[in-house]
Amino acid sequence: MSRFLPEEFIEEVRGINEISDVISEYIHLEPKGKNLFGLCPFHSEKTPSFSVDPTRQIYHCFGCGQGGNVFTFIMGLEKLDFVDAVKFLADRKGIDLPSSPRWAGNEDFVERSQLLMDINREAALFYHDRLFSPEGEGALNYLRSRGLSKATIKAFGLGYAPDAWEVTKNFLTEKGFKEQDLADAGLTVDRNGRVYDRFRNRIIYPIIDHRDRVLGFGGRVMDDAIPKYMNSPESQVFKKNSILFGLNLAIKQRPIHSLIIVEGYMDVIALYQSGFYNAVASLGTALTANHAKLMRRYTPDIFIAYDGDTAGQAATVRSLDVLRGAGCNVKVIRFPNGMDPDDALRSQGTEYFSKLIQKAAPLIEFKLEHLLSEYDLDDQEQKVDYATKAANILLKVENPLERDVYIQRLNKITGFKPELLYRLITQIENRTKQQGLKRKIIGNNRHTMGIKHPSSKVSLSIKAEEDLLRLMMMGKKYATDILAMLEDLEFEDSTHVKVITIIRDLLAGGIEPNPASILNYIEDDQERSKVLDIFRLEIEYDNVDRYILDCIKELRRSQLERQGRDLKEQILRLNNAGSSDSDEYMELVEKLRATTLKTKLGRFGKEEVM
Ligand SMILES: [Zn+2]
Missing domain, CATH: 3.90.580.10 (Zinc finger, CHC2-type domain)
Structure with a gap:
């Protein structure tokens, strides 16, 4: 981090x-x-x-x-x-930011970041000036031909990198910046000792973050040269997966009702030019959880307006889940005939675009539509498949009226009677419930281990992992002791693994682990609420030390069980391959016998685990 x-x-x-x-x-x-x-x-x-x-x-x-x-x-x-x-x-609380020598390493980092951003800012101003100079005439004409006003060009700080090898470098070194720093900011390239400007004869889009800092640049050619788009390389300050182009301008509009996520710089700029100031774009990368969280900070209401082509639609499906995961309400703006936002605005105008926003499809509607595009409903088998997949999507609609709307629609599309579709959904629902119940019964039967089990949904070993994490919050000594006892044991749940790593790091840094500090390191919202749930609950136990041992025992038992399962699989594989008389086979069978015996006898000593 x-x-x-x-x-x-x-x-x-x-x-x-x-x-x-x-x-x-x-x-x-x-x-x-x-x-x-x-x-x-x-x-x-x-x-x-x-x-x-x-x-x-x-x-x-x-x-x-x-x-x-x-x-x-x-x-x-x-x-x-x-x-x-x-x-x-x-x-x-009136305390100063760290400045004493012991923070020196970090201060260097902060200063260095600041330096790179200063260089970027100077470079941005230089490019911007060039755009309005005689040599920038072609670039300026190009932008005007795309319908951009001077105000829009200024708002985004667009610029032009001259068609020369060293002008940017020379300009910045004359300002007093060192060559190495320019290279670190990604503004120059070193080819066999020859250092020259990275961006040449390109329109420049400064990439400015939500705090108005220039972190990098995008450059676009005006002819058919390749690459068409070129970004600054990642640097200490430029991290593509957490920057949204246009967000700095979008959040200057208050109140922020919604954000529109589009595919490219030009879409953001075209929307801005037409009065839609709330568009943002990721930098040629797929939307990440970081992007989603950044947007969610300003508003939960997000519109996806990716291109209408196949690639755009596939990206939409991926982004939907990322945004949902961050707690956003997502709607999808659909463009006819494979258009993109820029096309739609230029050919149909602002009002038309507003209508597209109004008609944006809610998540479920879009998912059903997208699903439909994958099936041929003239084929009976595919029709059944489609309806079954659609029913699975509708499971997530809780409002019965809303569900009915979709069922009616599904009925129209497939011809299956609504009653039938309802029955299908109930069937899937019951099946899911039964699976949950089965897990619950298994959980209850294992109650003999002495671990009390408030939410029987999780397996006993997962519960033991959670309880150990809770017990580690009782103080440094408990945390250290439990860590030592875990030794060769590995947690199964990935979030638990993460928490225990954080605890280990905190202890190593001399900090007593506590829920609030641990949360500093959990960036994902869903994961954070999972961790919160762990620490919010009280555990019941009669004797702490005994309880810790019970938990460790349970982890050992579950590890043995997993090992047993692995062994069985390997044996089966050898069997199927006709190698059931090999030495390896016999060895595995022997190991499995020992493991099963240990599991049965409940002898969970470390040295006995193979
Ligand atoms: Zn609330």
Whole structure:
């Protein structure tokens, strides 16, 4: 995780900003039991379901599921990124940002980032000036021919990189920047010792982040030269998977009702030119969870407006899930005949585009439509397949009226009677429930291990992992001891693995692990709420030490079981390959026998695990 501030400082700032004090400055909190409750600031509600837990220094909303520590709260409400939230809270308590020598390494990093951004800013101004100079005439004409006004060109700071090898380099070195720094900013290329400008004879799109910092550049040719588009290489400050082109301008419009995500720079600029100031684009990469979270910070309502061609539609399907995962309400703007937003605006005009926005398809509708495009309904078999897949999509629609609308539509498309479609959905639903039930029964039968099991949905070993993580929050000593006891044992759940790695790192840095600090390192929203759920729950036990041993035992048992399963698979494979008389086969069978025996006898000593 790239951070501009030292961990100890972050921890200090978190420690002195008592979470209920901070939150009380935004909403009214009233004590109820051990926690405090208030009206959630992240969703609208009439009865308080937003709880603050002063012991663990975390908050959680039972209504919308938002939760986190004091930093995520400030990030959400003040619309700040992590580093700025830390600075905000440091400022709240009147403490200075780290400047003592012990932060030297990080300070270098901050200074270096600042230097690269300064260089980029100077370069952007240079390119922009060139656009309006005689040598930029062709480029300017090109932009005008695409319908861009001077105001739009200025708003985006568009520029022109001259058709020469060293002008940008010379301009910047004369400003006092070192050649090496220009190279690090990605502005020059070194070919066998010859250093020259990366961008030549191209229209330049400065890539500016939501805090108005110039992080890199995109360059586009005006003829048929290749590559058509060229971006700055990734640098210390330029990270493609977390920057959205146009976001700096989109968020200057208040209030922000929604954001439109498009495929390219030109789409963003064309929309802006037509008065749609809320468009953003990722930089030629697929939409990532980072992008989604960045947008979600400003508004949950996102429109996807990717090109109408096959590639655009495939990207739409992928992005839908990413955005949903970040808690966004997503709708899809559909363009006729493979058009893109720029085409639609230029050929049909602004009003037409507004209509397309109004008619944007909600998630389910789009998914059903997209699914339809993959099937040939004249083929009976494919029709059944389509209806079954569609029923699976409709499972997720909770509102019965809404579900009915889709069922009626499905009926029209497929000809299957609505009653039949309803029955299909119920069938799938029941099957899913039964599978859940089966897991529950298995869970209950294993109750003999001494681990109490409040939510029987998870397997016992997963529960043991969760409980161990909770127990590690009892203090440094417990955390260290449990880590030592785990030794060769590996957690099964990937989030749990991540949490335990964080705990190990915190301990190594001399920081006592606690839920609020751990949350600093969990960037994914879904994962964060999973971690919050772990730490919010109390565990019941009679004797801590015995309980820890029970959990470890359970992990050992489950590891043996997994090993047994693996062995069985290998044996089966050899069997199928006709090698059941090989030495390897006999060895595996012997191992399996021993493993099964150990599992049965409940002898879970480490040395006995093969
Ligand atoms: Zn809420």
